[in-house]
Structure formats: C-alpha cells, structure tokens
Amino acid sequence: MTQAHTIAIIGDRFMRPSFFQDALEALPSVQQRQTRFRQLEFPWPDEPLLHGQKDTDIEGLKELMGTPQQVADFVADADILVNHLGPITERVLAQCSNLKLVAVSRGGPVNIDLAAVRARGLPLVNTPGRNATAVAEFTIGMILAETRLITIGHRSLSQGEWRGDIYRSDLTGEELNSLTVGLIGYGQVGSRVVKLLKAFGCRILVHDPYVALTQEDLQDGVQAVGFEALLQASDVVSLHARVTPETMQFINTRAFALMKRGAYFINTARGPMVDYAALYQALSSGHLRGAGLETFTQEPPQADLPLLRLPNVTLTPHIAGSSLKTVRYTAQMVATEVDRHLRGQSPLNPC
Numbered sequence: 001m002t003q004a005h006t007i008a009i010i011g012d013r014f015m016r017p018s019f020f021q022d023a024l025e026a027l028p029s030v031q032q033r034q035t036r037f038r039q040l041e042f043p044w045p046d047e048p049l050l051h052g053q054k055d056t057d058i059e060g061l062k063e064l065m066g067t068p069q070q071v072a073d074f075v076a077d078a079d080i081l082v083n084h085l086g087p088i089t090e091r092v093l094a095q096c097s098n099l100k101l102v103a104v105s106r107g108g109p110v111n112i113d114l115a116a117v118r119a120r121g122l123p124l125v126n127t128p129g130r131n132a133t134a135v136a137e138f139t140i141g142m143i144l145a146e147t148r149l150i151t152i153g154h155r156s157l158s159q160g161e162w163r164g165d166i167y168r169s170d171l172t173g174e175e176l177n178s179l180t181v182g183l184i185g186y187g188q189v190g191s192r193v194v195k196l197l198k199a200f201g202c203r204i205l206v207h208d209p210y211v212a213l214t215q216e217d218l219q220d221g222v223q224a225v226g227f228e229a230l231l232q233a234s235d236v237v238s239l240h241a242r243v244t245p246e247t248m249q250f251i252n253t254r255a256f257a258l259m260k261r262g263a264y265f266i267n268t269a270r271g272p273m274v275d276y277a278a279l280y281q282a283l284s285s286g287h288l289r290g291a292g293l294e295t296f297t298q299e300p301p302q303a304d305l306p307l308l309r310l311p312n313v314t315l316t317p318h319i320a321g322s323s324l325k326t327v328r329y330t331a332q333m334v335a336t337e338v339d340r341h342l343r344g345q346s347p348l349n350p351c
Contacts, residue, residue: 004033004034004035005036006038006079006080007030007035007036007037007078007079007081007082008038008074008076008078008080008081008082009021009037009040009082010066010071010082010085010086011040011041011082012042012065012084012085013046014045014327015331017039018039019327020105021039023334023335024037024082024335026335027339030338030342033342040066040074042066042084044085045322047065048300049063049085049299050064050065061087061110061111062111063110064087064110065085065086066085066087067087068087068089070086071086071087072096074086075095075099077096078098079100079101080100080102080103080341081096082334083102083105083111084105084106085111086111087111088104088111088113089113089116090116093117099122100122100123101122101123101124101125101337102123102125103124103125103126103127103334104125105331105334106127106130107129107131108242109124109126109351112124112351114351117351123350125334125337125350127334130321131323131330133192133325134322135189135268135320136192136195138294138316139189139193139196140193140196140197142238142292143181143264143292144176145314146173146236146264146289146290147236147290148175150314174235177200177201178202179236180202180233180234180235181204181205181234181235181236182204182206182207182225182230182233182237182238183204183238183240184230184239185242185269186206186207186213187211187240187242189240189268191214193238198220204222205222205223205234206225207227207230235260236265236266237259237265238267239251239265239267239268239269239273239274240268241269242270247273248272248273249272249273251265251273251275252274253278253281255278256288257282257287259282259288263288264291264292265288265292266291266292267292267293267294268292268295268320271299272297276297276307280306283307283310284306284310289312290313291313292313293307294320295318296318299317
C-alpha cells in the first residue's frame with residue numbers, strides 16, 4: 001500500500017461533493033492508496049455568488065462563495081483540492097502548504113488567484129467545455145422561444161388572455177429554416193450551436209477573430225464574416241464570446257443599430273459584454289423584435305430593471321449550463337486529472 005493522502009472537496013448544491021468523491025473512489029490510483037476524503041458544501045445556487053470587491057482579500061476574483069480563511073481551515077493539510085466556487089488566494093496557499101494539486105471544476109477559474117498559484121509552482125487544472133453542450137442546447141431553446149412566440153404565448157395565457165391574434169400573418173414568427181443566424185464566438189459553445197443549427201437548415205454566419213472554422217463547417221456552408229457584416233445580415237444574433245477587456249460592453253448602441261430592424265438578440269454567454277440600457281432602447285423602440293437573456297451585468301439583476309418588464313424578452317436566471325450531464329461529466333473530468341496526477345502523468349487541462 002502506498003503512502004496515504006487526503007483529498008479535500010469543496011462543492012455546492014449543484015456540483016455536490018458526493019459526485020466528485022464517487023468518481024474519485026472509482027479510480028484504481030485512488031483505491032491503491034490510503035485515501036481520506038473530506039467534503040465542504042456551499043449553499044449556491046440557493047444563495048447568490050459573491051464577487052471580490054476592491055480593497056478586500058478577494059479583490060479581482062469573481063463568481064465565488066465562502067471566504068479564503070474558511071477555505072484554508074477546511075483544506076488544512078490536504079494534498080489535493082477539488083474546488084468549484086471556493087476562493088483560492090495567496091492566504092489560502094500560504095496556510096495549505098501541503099497542496100500538490102488544485103482541480104477547479106469550471107471552464108474559467110475566475111475564483112482563483114492565478115498569479116499566486118503560478119508563483120508557487122502549484123499545478124492547477126480546470127474543466128473547459130464542461131457545460132458547453134448544455135448551453136448550446138439551451139441557446140436553441142432561447143432562439144425558438146423568441147422566433148416562434150413561445151414566450152409571448154405563455155405569458156399571455158398564464159395571465160388569462162387567449163392571444164389568438166398572434167396566429168395572424170403580420171404577427172406570427174418565422175421558421176428557423178428561413179432565417180440567418182449569426183454567432184459571435186466559435187469556441188466550445190458556439191461551435192456546438194453551429195452543429196445543432198445545421199439540422200434546422202438555416203443560414204449560419206460566424207464571427208470569431210481567434211478561431212478558424214472547421215473544414216466540415218465550411219463544407220456545410222457555414223460562413224466566417226466580420227463583426228459588422230454579421231450584425232447587418234443576421235435575423236438572430238447569438239453571443240458566445242468570452243469576457244475580455246476588448247469585449248466589455250462591445251454589444252452596445254452602435255451594435256444594436258447595425259442589426260436588422262425586427263432581428264432578435266440572444267445572450268447565453270456573459271452579461272458584462274452587453275450594454276443592457278442600449279438593449280432596452282433597441283427593444284422598446286421596436287428596432288429589435290425580441291431578445292433571450294440568460295445572464296446579466298449584475299446577478300441577481302435589480303428587481304426594478306426596466307428590461308425585465310418588456311413583453312418581448314425571454315428571461316432565465318443563469319441556468320443554461322445546469323444539467324445533470326454537466327455534473328457527471330465535470331466530476332469525471334476532475335477524476336481523470338487527479339488520476340493523471342497520481343500516476344505522474346502531465347495534466348490534460350493545465351491553467
């Protein structure tokens with residue numbers, strides 16, 4: 001029997017610690033060791049995430065839960081940390097000097113002080129694309145909810161109003177196969193949305209200055225175009241980019257003005273890329289026919305946000321990536337990384 005070790009697991013009510021432990025316990029590399037597990041479960045998503053405020057010990061970190069000291073006390077002498085939302089800072093690392101691997105179970109490790117981790121030479125892995133399929137499927141649902149008037153029909157009927165008039169030819173929606181759909185971003189999610197859209201027979205445009213279309217997508221008629229050209233030509237614009245300094249509120253008044261009158265805007269990515277005041281104006285003026293919004297600049301959004309009251313908007317509380325498959329797949333991705341670490345192999349997804 002090889003040397004004993006401890007794996008600390010920080011999960012929550014979505015990524016439950018038990019899913020991680022079950023996946024890890026199935027590994028021969030774990031079974032061959034005297035492995036101790038300990039679990040900490042945070043109350044997200046029943047309670048909202050926190051963001052590091054200026055002049056605090058979590059400044060710059062985002063989408064986290066718990067405090068650095070709470071994490072440090074829990075991790076203690078563990079040599080492997082599996083973490084979803086806990087903040088990992090210099091203070092945590094200084095108090096957890098036995099750590100040999102940190103596995104963060106998310107695509108973007110925004111709750112981790114990457115500079116502090118790298119300064120210590122501590123291996124850090126993540127799980128890119130863990131919920132990409134879930135978000136891609138959700139995006140299709142958002143598009144259909146708006147273009148086929150599902151949300152409008154639901155809202156009116158739930159309020160006791162039978163909107164038979166939306167069957168009229170001047171009010172009804174178009175079939176997806178007759179529309180041009182433009183995707184901004186061709187990463188893990190955007191590329192999957194392309195595959196799903198092909199089945200509908202619509203024209204597909206993509207803008208991503210950093211990723212080239214696959215040969216298969218090119219052969220299937222998917223077109224790579226410029227940003228402005230995509231906005232001007234698309235009946236539906238769907239956002240799948242990452243938040244970077246250059247994408248902060250880049251979907252703004254000018255971008256909405258470039259879109260076709262009567263077009264739809266879908267955001268299942270991140271809120272900070274969109275100027276929501278400008279979107280409100282584009283929707284309330286009738287320039288855009290509708291929007292599907294899954295994320296917001298501030299979450300939860302202010303209850304009196306005017307955008308939430310518009311009848312031509314489908315709203316969801318940042319749930320696109322939530323599926324049971326995401327949970328199982330993420331736990332398996334983490335287990336694979338831990339297995340490779342214990343076997344002395346290089347990680348698949350180093351940060």
